[in-house]
Amino acid sequence: MDSILDALQEGRLFELPENDKNHALQFLAHIIEAFPQIPTGTDIVGNVMAREKSMNTALGKGWACPHARVDFEEDLMCVVGWSPSGIDYGAPDGQPVSIITMYLVPSNQRNHYLREISIMAKVLKSSPEIDKLSSIKELNDVRNYLLDLISASKETVGPDARARMIRLQSKAALATQPVADLSNLIVEPVSIIAGTGFKPLALTQNLELLNFVESTAGLAERLDSDGTYQNGIWRIVRRSATAYQGGRTVFDCIAIMPAKASQKA
Template structure:
């Protein structure tokens, strides 16, 4: 199904003005759900704002994708508001927020809903899309712009749809560089790639912590004689000399981007891992963690 076929001209609004994302949401909901009761609209607005408070849906590149699952709707409903003047909101890439897609879905786990969110995120990366949408004067012009992208929404939800691109560890990096990567990324397992971008292993937070502890601590039960920070002091003095190769684990889970959500969930639980590596045509694509599955599938 083409993305453009999920949009109705009556729910696409060019040249809008609002102060911030909350005001934009309060403007869009009643326009998108015209047949809903006043109380139903209020409920929808609060559900969308509650989801926004849980975690911002501003994805960068000028886009926000506020959404919610609600008993007030019976099918996937999409609205689009274009705000050429921008909204007063902080964004991850400091680009002004101008495009707001509103998605409303019944309370169920819907592949179409999740896939649509993923495709809209890809739309945000389309070169020149924000300028093209912002300059459109009519709903049909906006729809024509989106039609030109040719983006499609497939029914099957896969690992590639929810994988997050995490900056990988590279062979030959120091443990200092690896520690910095863990600091910058909210994940417990990092992928390790070679010069060809092929995944060759993973590094876990526990591996990094283990490298800071002296070998003899594994054989002694009572470590009370050690200074509280002694092992970490030693690590901080040597981290820029120690290479990651010594702690890389080559026994890891790797799946193709086409793997199903059920398949990757089963693998993570069976192997008692917190994350796995997703590849595309043999090259590293991203990571999927148990937390991502909860946030992307169960709480999106």
């Protein structure tokens, strides 16, 4: 479960914005697509959704593990999503899913991925820590819960001094990162008001994002037709759309941008 530890240390643990299965998967897949290591045009969303359609990825005990296989070579990486209320995922044990670990599986990492999933399955089956999931109320508690499971996974593959130290080391590293720190990504909520006869209006605390939305022709139309818009820096993902009188529509969106791109801008 080292990839999960990497995700925690690099700020890739997210509270899911809603408890709809498809929306949760699309949200996490869009996060992966925004990684700077991912070649432009890589369809992680389509990959994940097609695989989920062919096989439910729930593991039971409140966990699911979707993944996207890609043909290029890179490190094995994952993002972790937490749903406080649980998601109706169609799990074999009937339990709602609270933790979704979504993996990016490059061609050179498939054996590594299979080993990690095998260890995860053993931990979910045998660790007493797994039952604490239903009582978690805060994202920081999710981190500690996952660190406990990672420590337990080290013990399942043999005694090791690192198994005894991993939780303290990880907590010390994570203590310097606030829960909202997404490290390599900037993720901003934004509402976009669009309609006939006027330019889109953005409601956001991020001035750079506001200027981008309000100066980009055709953005609202792409959100309406495709559900997403990307210009190479910002990725705008539609979560919902509400129609109002006068032909006006409010798009509730998430905007994602690599932090390095913001610094260059």
